[in-house]
Amino acid sequence: MITEQAVKDFLRSAGYIADDAIATAVFLAIQMEKPILIEGPPGVGKTGLAKALSSSLDFPLVRLQCYEGIDEGKALYDWEYGKQLLYTQLLRTQLDSYLSVSTDLREAVERLASEESLFFSQNFLVQRPVLRSFMSDKRSLLLIDEIDRADDEFEALLLEALSEFQISIPELGVIAAKRKPLTILTSNGTRMISDALRRRCLYLYIGYPELEREVAIVRVKFPALCEELAHQMVTFLKKARELNLRKPPSVSETLDWAEVLSILKTKQLTSEVVANTVGTIAKHQTDLQKVTDLALQELG
């Protein structure tokens, strides 16, 4: 029996600082065997959470990157046509002798039909991420990344897999998961996810972290950076996020910036430092100007 504190601790050991909401969600997902749907702006650690969980719990990570036009052949399973063809080619002589026993065409077809299951067996099944995580002997972590990029037909396709942890393959029947994987879905909110999918998941929104947690994140990733500087840069970025930028800097930008500052061996944040490194935090031309202006105003 694990507790939420334990979740926090083992995530910390993997370098991920979780707040209470995240820890509770992970704890419940493990206990209730339900998927978590994580939404939030890009770069706040949605995928990072899955990676940290996978490494700290020692669940092998099975990742399914969604994109427009993804279908069951790419996500669930596929038949290996090439192998099937190859086998029929190689087995031709055996097939001939096997079928030569029959006297007429009808009987030959029946004989062949009785062996059909040979060619639609697990042997010729290509496991795509979802099936692979279901068939894994060890409990795995299934990450369905950026589900909002996929079409809604694909969402519907996932419903059975996510609620029952099983996949229906017409030729083979229903395949249930050996061990129910810990499932994490992420979405950047570019499209509304359907209520049917939401209903099957726990819903977790990860926003920009509060000051202390972000400082802690920076400190964990870059222990060499002095605490005062970490505090300074996080405070500055928090102000920058309120500037109404086209692409507000998120946690991943904070970490990039922290890395740049530690490489440059910066001790103190000044407007000059910001001006020199602004490219790591602002990603649009109009944003660059706004951030440098803010630096002049705040840091002098």
Place this chain on the structure above:
Amino acid sequence: MERIITRFVSLLRENGIRVSPGESLDAVQALALAGMRGRKSTRQLLRLTLIKNINDVPLFDALFNRFFNRFKLDISDIDLAAQLDAAIVSMDGEFTYLNQNQGDDHDEQGPLIKIDSEINPEDLQELKSLTEIDPDDTDGTEIMVQMKGYRGKSKAPRPSRRFTQNPLTIELGKSNGSERNIAFTLEEQLAMQEVVSKMMLRLRKDMKRMHNNQNRGKLHVIKTIQKNYRNDMVPFLLALRRKRRDKPRLVVLCDVSFSVSHASRFMLLLLHTLHNQMLDVRSFIYNRDITEITEMLANMPVNDLVHTIDQGDIVDLDENSSFGQVFLKFKKNYLENLRGRPAFIILGDARNNYDEANDSVLEEIREKARYMLWLTPEDKDTWNRGDCLINLYGAYFNKVEVVKTVEDLSTVVEELLRDIYGDRAEPIDRKRLQEAKKEEEYDSKDYYRRGVGSGVEPTFDPSGRSGW
């Protein structure tokens, strides 16, 4: 515990948050698994399991605070309600600690603190003293109303209620001249966004299907071979060449004169939301003069734009609207650079103030346009009264629609987009158009030809004027 959760869920539903029975089961299961260790963690558990949309979170937090604070408030009151409450509390004793306010201040940052601090013990005390002085005060009734919901007497409404209460279903016609300068409320904008995003979702889905079905041309031999490499070149999967397809273009002329301002207001908002989503929209506003506002729509907050228009900074609003003048000016200034056969939409009541009709310009516009659509906020009963020229103008249009609500508006625009995308728009060839009109003569929906002769040549029926 289950009972409390059920009541809480029904409170959520009453306030428009959709919670399925499965989700409330999840909540109970989660509480059983995690145990109850104080208010904050319980709130998180319930939020994780019951709320599936970030927009519902603030409402949830407010309701949570209201729901679980009420115990304390009511227990301290000595009346029937308190006694009832006490009975329930003792029944579900495990939950009473939720009323404790300790540690509430660190609950969450942001707006939640505000909600929490609004209902701190001092406030409650104040509230109580208020009710003692004047029991008929609104605070008192509020508590009573909450009590009602809490006892589970009022049934949870069906989820669909939320949509019938959508502020956008309010008739556009209800707003009158005196409300002219009212900016869009946040709810209106949100509701519009919802309407549009739903529309987009439907459209995009169908477009994709149509795209897949229709836009495919000949076999793409190389791609097919590449695709079937692993199948030993047996072409199981085909790759087809794509036909090129343009982004649909719209040209929208929107009347901002006094008589239709309530409708144009929503049209502007719709345009603003649609702009750049998937369409190439050029928007114009007119009264007697006509100006393009495409750039402004793209770059200005919609309320500022409405304000600027209302002040008459863009087109003079004190003039009488004149469609004839507008068409002439449109032809002079803009018609030449209309490209790509756009769909042409006019929003207006066609009340020309007895000016020159200049309907021949519409003929020229139609040669350039893929599809012509007239939207009017006026009922067709009054079309023939006064200075309304809709029968004359309407003859040049593929369709004349009455739009009274935003739902109407979005339906009409959606149909139009489907027509353009699906390539089902009627041909612009005039003869064929008139033949088609003849055939559809008995279609009651086709009201725009009322008063027009059997469709040989669109002529203005003076009966409209003489009836005045």
